[in-house]
Amino acid sequence: MSKLVSKITDSEAEVMNVLWEAGHQLPFADIRKTLEERSNWETSTIKTLLRRLSKKGVVLATKKEVFYYKPMVSKEEYNEYITQSLIDRLYCGSAKKLVASLVGNKKLNDNDIEELRTLFKVGEDKDE
Numbered sequence: 176m177s178k179l180v181s182k183i184t185d186s187e188a189e190v191m192n193v194l195w196e197a198g199h200q201l202p203f204a205d206i207r208k209t210l211e212e213r214s215n216w217e218t219s220t221i222k223t224l225l226r227r228l229s230k231k232g233v234v235l236a237t238k239k240e241v242f243y244y245k246p247m248v249s250k251e252e253y254n255e256y257i258t259q260s261l262i263d264r265l266y267c268g269s270a271k272k273l274v275a276s277l278v279g280n281k282k283l284n285d286n287d288i289e290e291l292r293t294l295f296k297v298g299e300d301k302d303e
Contacts, residue, residue: 180248180256182231189214190224191233191246191253200237200245 183191193209194201207221225244228234235245266272274291277283283291 179231179233180252181260183228183233183248183253187224187228187233188253190221190228191248191250194234194244194246195250200235200243202241202243204241206244 190206190210193206197205203222203225206225207218210216210221225234225236225242229236229244233247235247237243237245262268262270262273266276278288
């Protein structure tokens with residue numbers, strides 16, 4: 176997994192979500208418009224976040240007639256890092272403890288549990 180992912184802050188993740196959802200490079204105006212609809216951020220805040228992401232190497236800024244921005248890490252990489260970080264911090268690295276917590280706190284309904292059972296069975300087939 177890319178070490179770049181660990182450098183993304185929560186605010187920067189909001190900017191990244193706009194880029195990931197688009198699925199292609201976006202001009203600043205499009206990013207600004209989307210973020211202004213979702214948050215109360217000023218244009219300067221959005222520019223600062225994009226500048227930081229570019230400096231970290233998480234986003235590639237390309238100057239054409241205007242700046243276009245493209246993510247250099249995938250949403251999947253980011254989600255994997257965030258999930259593992261949560262498991263490490265809260266459950267001492269044990270995904271089993273996370274699932275037990277979700278079941279114990281009734282955060283998973285019967286359909287969710289059945290889906291997980293199916294996923295575990297598929298995983299067993301691969302090992303044989």
